[in-house]
Amino acid sequence: MNETVNTWRLLDTGIRRAAENIALNRVLLEARQQDESPNTLRFLGFEPCALLGFHQSADQELNLDYCKAHNITVQRRITGGGAIYFDTAQLGWELYLHKRDLGTADMSAISRRICEAVARGISTLGITAVFRPRNDIEVDGRKISGTGGAFDGDALMYQGTLLIEFDVEKMLRVLNIPAEKLSGKAIASARERVTNLADLLGCVPSREKVIAAISSALADEFKVQFESGDLNAVEDRLYTAALAEIDHPDWVNMIALPAHDRPVRTAARKFGGGMLRVNIAYDRVQRRLKQVWFSGDVFVSPRRTLVDLEAALRDSLEDKLASVVTDFFQQRSVDMLTLTPDDIVSVIKEALGNAEVAA
Amino acid sequence: MECNGCEFRPELYYDDQYQIWARREEDGSLTVGMTDISQTVAGKILHVRVRRPGTLRPVGKPVATIESGKWAGPVPNVFDCVIEEANHDVLDDPNLLNIEPYEAWIARVRPSGSVEDALNGMVTGDAAQAGYCERTRREDIHCERGAR
Numbered sequence: 308m309n310e311t312v313n314t315w316r317l318l319d320t321g322i323r324r325a326a327e328n329i330a331l332n333r334v335l336l337e338a339r340q341q342d343e344s345p346n347t348l349r350f351l352g353f354e355p356c357a358l359l360g361f362h363q364s365a366d367q368e369l370n371l372d373y374c375k376a377h378n379i380t381v382q383r384r385i386t387g388g389g390a391i392y393f394d395t396a397q398l399g400w401e402l403y404l405h406k407r408d409l410g411t412a413d414m415s416a417i418s419r420r421i422c423e424a425v426a427r428g429i430s431t432l433g434i435t436a437v438f439r440p441r442n443d444i445e446v447d448g449r450k451i452s453g454t455g456g457a458f459d460g461d462a463l464m465y466q467g468t469l470l471i472e473f474d475v476e477k478m479l480r481v482l483n484i485p486a487e488k489l490s491g492k493a494i495a496s497a498r499e500r501v502t503n504l505a506d507l508l509g510c511v512p513s514r515e516k517v518i519a520a521i522s523s524a525l526a527d528e529f530k531v532q533f534e535s536g537d538l539n540a541v542e543d544r545l546y547t548a549a550l551a552e553i554d555h556p557d558w559v560n561m562i563a564l565p566a567h568d569r570p571v572r573t574a575a576r577k578f579g580g581g582m583l584r585v586n587i588a589y590d591r592v593q594r595r596l597k598q599v600w601f602s603g604d605v606f607v608s609p610r611r612t613l614v615d616l617e618a619a620l621r622d623s624l625e626d627k628l629a630s631v632v633t634d635f636f637q638q639r640s641v642d643m644l645t646l647t648p649d650d651i652v653s654v655i656k657e658a659l660g661n662a663e664v665a666a
Numbered sequence: 667m668e669c670n671g672c673e674f675r676p677e678l679y680y681d682d683q684y685q686i687w688a689r690r691e692e693d694g695s696l697t698v699g700m701t702d703i704s705q706t707v708a709g710k711i712l713h714v715r716v717r718r719p720g721t722l723r724p725v726g727k728p729v730a731t732i733e734s735g736k737w738a739g740p741v742p743n744v745f746d747c748v749i750e751e752a753n754h755d756v757l758d759d760p761n762l763l764n765i766e767p768y769e770a771w772i773a774r775v776r777p778s779g780s781v782e783d784a785l786n787g788m789v790t791g792d793a794a795q796a797g798y799c800e801r802t803r804r805e806d807i808h809c810e811r812g813a814r
Binding site: 362388413414441457622 | 683707708709710712713715731733734735736737738739740742758759760761805806807
């Protein structure tokens with residue numbers, strides 16, 4: 308029996324200002340919701356910028372003085388998640404779909420399906436990329452693509468950042484995270500968490516080659532073919548209005564929360580197996596651990612355990628801390644010498660009780 | 667009453683996709699919130715933002731936005747209204763939407779037209795229950811409540 312292969316649009320909008328790219332996010336999602344756009348795979352690039360998650364505050368997340376001094380534009384995404392630094396050495400990928408084409412309403416399942424397909428595409432370049440719940444693609448425990456989504460009625464957009472080359476030190480300076488202290492150890496610690504195609508392959512792959520790899524994997528996953536296209540007339544019309552709204556301080560500052568409501572707290576303790584340091588971005592209002600970073604030289608095998616624990620702890624409530632850590636270690640076999648899950652909980656609690664780190 | 671474990675309240679009014687509920691208040695305002703279906707589909711909700719009191723929200727422009735995992739999106743709006751009040755308990759603890767979606771209201775709004783006109787565009791009672799259950803079956807949605 309012959310099967311009809313659906314055709315989805317492929318857009319490559321090149322390198323643009325952050326405001327233009329975010330305005331296109333808004334336009335393509337809105338037009339998809341109105342059935343004025345086809346399902347679309349878009350590739351994009353950014354001039355240097357810091358992108359906030361939709362519900363984040365610039366004062367809490369970014370080193371705004373550094374951004375200003377280095378002409379790094381600050382913008383707000385329409386997708387959730389955390390702030391990221393983006394420049395011309397990363398490739399953005401985005402899918403715009405109707406929910407009926409996915410066969411499920413489960414947002415976690417949708418994230419997983421798309422990420423696993425993109426990971427397979429990246430892997431064809433000669434590395435082994437896999438999905439790491441909830442929203443990352445990693446290579447050997449190191450993140451290579453962060454992702455997030457937005458929805459509007461029955462339409463959704465899912466987007467990711469693929470690190471082709473990456474300046475870790477610049478990311479640390481832009482983001483208001485504890486490694487901002489920029490010691491050699493902090494940079495080394497950050498480098499253990501992220502990787503990029505150039506480092507893994509020993510050369511910078513061409514943009515065209517990466518686009519072909521991802522497109523092919525997504526075509527296989529969704530049983531479709533892609534055809535290059537441009538914005539249509541409806542999208543062109545919507546774009547003018549969207550850009551006027553998004554290329555404006557009111558949009559970027561839509562959420563302005565005081566930095567003191569999201570302090571960074573830290574603690575370190577020496578154990579038989581080495582030193583364990585923990586830094587925590589803490590939401591004082593919701594009493595939530597927004598993000599946790601472990602460092603030090605404590606022995607843990609497999610090595611990726613602490614990075615996985617960081618992912619498990621993200622956005623967890625302070626009063627759920629012990630159960631999150633206990634559940635995490637019950638689900639896997641880990642060798643930590645004399646270090647115990649309770650020790651880790653106690654260092655985190657010590658950090659939460661400590662004064663904040665000076666920014 | 668429930669369908670696939672999704673609680674349904676016949677006295678409330680719903681949009682045709684059963685994403686939001688609305689309740690008529692004595693002062694002529696409407697209270698709006700997310701349905702059990704919506705909170706289940708969204709997953710653990712981490713952020714809620716409600717537009718400022720006094721803001722006019724036409725049909726299609728959301729009263730509020732939510733974020734769960736790394737998904738962000740609107741709480742849809744099906745009638746023209748002005749926002750009167752946000753539920754600060756929910757703003758401070760968005761997870762309440764996953765725990766008690768019919769008690770954890772999101773906003774009180776005043777319809778730009780009459781309350782009757784606003785509610786006429788929504789469904790309630792037996793008809794709403796049939797549509798609500800049909801959606802849970804069609805999309806195979808089984809509701810789960812969050813834990814505190």
